[in-house]
Amino acid sequence: MKFAVSFALSLVMGSTLALAETGSPGSGAVWLQKVANAARTLDYTGTFVYQHGDQVETSRIWHFVDGGRELEKLEVLDGPAREVIRTDDEVLCFYPDTKTARIDKRRSKPFPALLPDQLASLTEYYDVRMGEKERVAGREAQLMILDPKDGLRYGHRFWADVATGLLLKARMINERKEMVEQFAFTQVSVGGSVDKEALKPKYDAHGPGWKLDSSGMAEGASTDSGWIVGSYPAGFRKIMETKRTLPGRPTPVSHIVYSDGLAAISIFIEPLGANTRSEQGVWHQGAINIYKRSVNDYMVTVLGEAPSATVVQMGRSVSAK
Amino acid sequence: MEKVSALMDGEIEGGDADFVIDRVIKNQEARIHWDTYHLISDAFRNEYLLSRDFVANVAVRLAAEPTILAPRPRRDFLSRVRTHALSVAASIAAVATVGWLALGNSPFSSEPSSVSIATAPQQAQTAVTAGALRPVALDGSMRAYLFAHQEYSPTTQIQGVAPYVRTVSEVSNDGSR
Numbered sequence: 001m002k003f004a005v006s007f008a009l010s011l012v013m014g015s016t017l018a019l020a021e022t023g024s025p026g027s028g029a030v031w032l033q034k035v036a037n038a039a040r041t042l043d044y045t046g047t048f049v050y051q052h053g054d055q056v057e058t059s060r061i062w063h064f065v066d067g068g069r070e071l072e073k074l075e076v077l078d079g080p081a082r083e084v085i086r087t088d089d090e091v092l093c094f095y096p097d098t099k100t101a102r103i104d105k106r107r108s109k110p111f112p113a114l115l116p117d118q119l120a121s122l123t124e125y126y127d128v129r130m131g132e133k134e135r136v137a138g139r140e141a142q143l144m145i146l147d148p149k150d151g152l153r154y155g156h157r158f159w160a161d162v163a164t165g166l167l168l169k170a171r172m173i174n175e176r177k178e179m180v181e182q183f184a185f186t187q188v189s190v191g192g193s194v195d196k197e198a199l200k201p202k203y204d205a206h207g208p209g210w211k212l213d214s215s216g217m218a219e220g221a222s223t224d225s226g227w228i229v230g231s232y233p234a235g236f237r238k239i240m241e242t243k244r245t246l247p248g249r250p251t252p253v254s255h256i257v258y259s260d261g262l263a264a265i266s267i268f269i270e271p272l273g274a275n276t277r278s279e280q281g282v283w284h285q286g287a288i289n290i291y292k293r294s295v296n297d298y299m300v301t302v303l304g305e306a307p308s309a310t311v312v313q314m315g316r317s318v319s320a321k
Numbered sequence: 322m323e324k325v326s327a328l329m330d331g332e333i334e335g336g337d338a339d340f341v342i343d344r345v346i347k348n349q350e351a352r353i354h355w356d357t358y359h360l361i362s363d364a365f366r367n368e369y370l371l372s373r374d375f376v377a378n379v380a381v382r383l384a385a386e387p388t389i390l391a392p393r394p395r396r397d398f399l400s401r402v403r404t405h406a407l408s409v410a411a412s413i414a415a416v417a418t419v420g421w422l423a424l425g426n427s428p429f430s431s432e433p434s435s436v437s438i439a440t441a442p443q444q445a446q447t448a449v450t451a452g453a454l455r456p457v458a459l460d461g462s463m464r465a466y467l468f469a470h471q472e473y474s475p476t477t478q479i480q481g482v483a484p485y486v487r488t489v490s491e492v493s494n495d496g497s498r
Contacts (some may be wrong), residue, residue, distance in 0.1 A: 032479060039481030051484045059486055074485055082489040093470065093489050104468045114475050122392060158479065171479050182478055213461065240473055246465060264461040264474035266464050280339050283457035285467060288488045290457050301466060305476050308454065 028128040029119035031144060032262075035158060036114050038165035041065060045247060046137070046188030047077075047196075052181040052286040064194040071198050085201050094203045101205035102213045115239065118261030125149055125235040125260055126156075133254070134159060136168040137185040146262065151175045152233040152310045153263050154287065164190045172287045174307060181287035181305075216263050225254035230317035235260040246270075258304075265304030265314060272297050282308050291315040361490055 043064050050057045062073040069088055076082035083094040086106075091101045122128060131143030141159040148155055155177070159169035169184040205212045225241050236258045243252040254269040272294060283290045288305040291311040295318060302315035457463055467488045471477040477484045 032475075036475075036479045039479070050490070055490075057486060057490060063481065074489075076486065076489060084485045084489055086485065091485065093485075095489075102464065104465065106472060114478055118475075131456040154474070167479060167481060170476075171478075183484075183486075245471065246462060255469060257470070259473070259475060262475050264470065264476070266466065266470040266473065268469075270462075282454055285457050285459070285463075286490070288467065288470070288487065291456065295344075303466060303470055305474065 028130075028144065028146075029122060031160075032052070032119060032158070033114055033116075033129070034165045035160045035167050038160070039063075039167055040070060042164055042166055042190055043194050044166060044188055044190045045194060048185045048188075050181075050183050050286075051179070056268075060184075062199050063193060064196070064199060071199050073201075075202075081124075083203065085199060092201065092205065094201060094204055094205065099210045100213060101203070101210060103205075115259075115261065118237075118239075118259065121235065122146070122261045125153065126262065130207055131157075133162065136161075137188050139163070139168060139188070141168045148175075150233065151307065152313075153260060153306050154180060156262065159184075161190065163294055166190055167276070172305060225256055225269065226321050227254055227256065227267070228319055228321055229256060229258065229267055230319060232258050232265070232314050232317070233260070236265070239264075263292045263304060263306050265302060265306055265311060267314065267318060268301040268303075269295075269298050270301075272299050282312060284308075295319065459488075 031197055037257070043060045045060075047058060047060050047181055050059060057079065058077045060075045060077060062071075066073045070086070072086040072258075074082075074084040074086075080095070080097045083096075085092045085094075089106050091104045091106060093104075095101070104270050126146040129145050134141050134143055136159045140162045143158070144156075144158045144164050146156040147160075155173040155175075156175070157169075157171040158167060160166065161168050166188070167183075168188065169182070171182040171184075172180045173179050204210065213244075220243050222240070225243060229238075237260075238256060239259045240257040242255050242257070244255050245252045250273075251271050254267075256267040256269075258265045258267070280293045281291070285303075287305045288303050289306065289308045289309070289311045290301065291314075292299060292301045293315055294300070298320075300318045302311045304311055459467075471484055471488070474484075
């Protein structure tokens with residue numbers, strides 16, 4: 001209740017809530033909520049570095065809110081050119097080397113992944129504390145540390161701009177305190193005028209020679225998937241269960257999401273068909289670990305920003321009702 | 322039996338490893354092979370035979386001192402055993418895997434436990450590190466999965482748009498583009 005009040009207050013007070021106010025219980029959660037809101041509501045442009053394993057990739061980002069509508073552009077500067085344009089309800093990715101564009105539909109309203117009650121209980125599974133103030137991208141940043149109390153989730157470091165709450169740097173670390181993944185702005189400007197021209201795509205998905213791949217999944221209504229995840233770490237609970245359709249696939253894909261308030265793990269179940277890769281094992285994409293196995297005539301894919309032991313454990317516990 | 326030894330030496334990975342691990346869990350004979358290999362390597366190290374619980378004991382010891390499972394492939398069985406015996410780290414890492422198998426609530430448990438595994442944090446060891454895993458092939462459905470997942474991830478929402486880099490980033494298995 002106390003948290004609910006402080007949470008509501010934080011929404012009312014908005015940006016006047018100082019990042020340094022960390023004395024009361026749940027203030028860490030309020031802080032995280034504020035950081036998440038800042039990323040959605042502020043206008044900013046900048047350059048950031050994405051690092052995972054021994055890979056480093058630099059990108060430029062533009063974020064602009066126009067009459068409540070979010071417009072975003074991401075341009076990968078290293079390696080093959082890549083461009084991502086995100087509007088409220090869709091994400092368009094350009095792969096100019098193969099003249100392919102890909103469109104993915106989003107929920108028209110973002111899912112409230114930062115659920116207040118789950119955020120409030122974060123301290124049961126993470127040691128949450130404020131770190132030092134440090135300089136990131138030439139700005140003063142407040143560090144927040146979340147260390148897991150077990151080996152089933154990653155540790156997090158968030159550096160947020162003291163002046164605006166914008167996340168300037170984020171790091172995920174494993175149980176050996178090794179960095180799994182990091183995003184860090186090297187330069188950023190917040191507020192001021194955004195060049196709307198810069199937000200336009202460089203490429204035309206309908207131009208000559210381009211292929212537009214719209215095989216992204218449409219989301220269905222919340223439903224019982226008919227599948228059970230028998231085992232998951234303490235503090236995780238099911239936050240979503242639905243069936244999605246993939247164009248070209250005759251049957252829908254079940255999608256179940258578990259979260260502990262910070263990390264999320266998705267379970268996808270689709271019938272094994274001619275188009276389905278039947279390979280089993282463990283892979284990763286940055287900090288996201290992926291485990292695949294077949295159950296009867298279905299392929300179960302479990303992925304999330306959690307140690308491989310966690311996705312494997314959950315994957316092995318999936319069964320039909 | 323050959324496969325069990327290959328698994329110990331890290332020569333099997335991905336789905337094949339999954340298959341062999343499954344066998345070790347379910348098949349008592351495979352389990353005996355597994356234990357025998359570890360006894361042999363113990364003997365080479367002049368270590369006394371531990372109790373039947375040695376696997377569990379090592380797992381507990383490991384909890385205090387995490388190890389990376391990254392043994393190098395070996396050619397013949399004898400050299401496998403010998404080098405294995407010399408390589409304490411590799412051996413302990415291999416036992417870590419069997420530690421999972423031996424403990425009821427482990428991530429590799431064949432019967433999902435109704436008890437949440439975080440109640441036993443000492444078992445929570447990641448034998449497969451991010452560095453040891455292969456990058457996933459970003460085919461159409463994997464991209465779709467990653468996109469769909471990110472919408473529901475609190476971490477991603479805190480990070481804003483930046484995580485979309487993951488879904489467009491393309492790095493081949495050897496780390497080059």
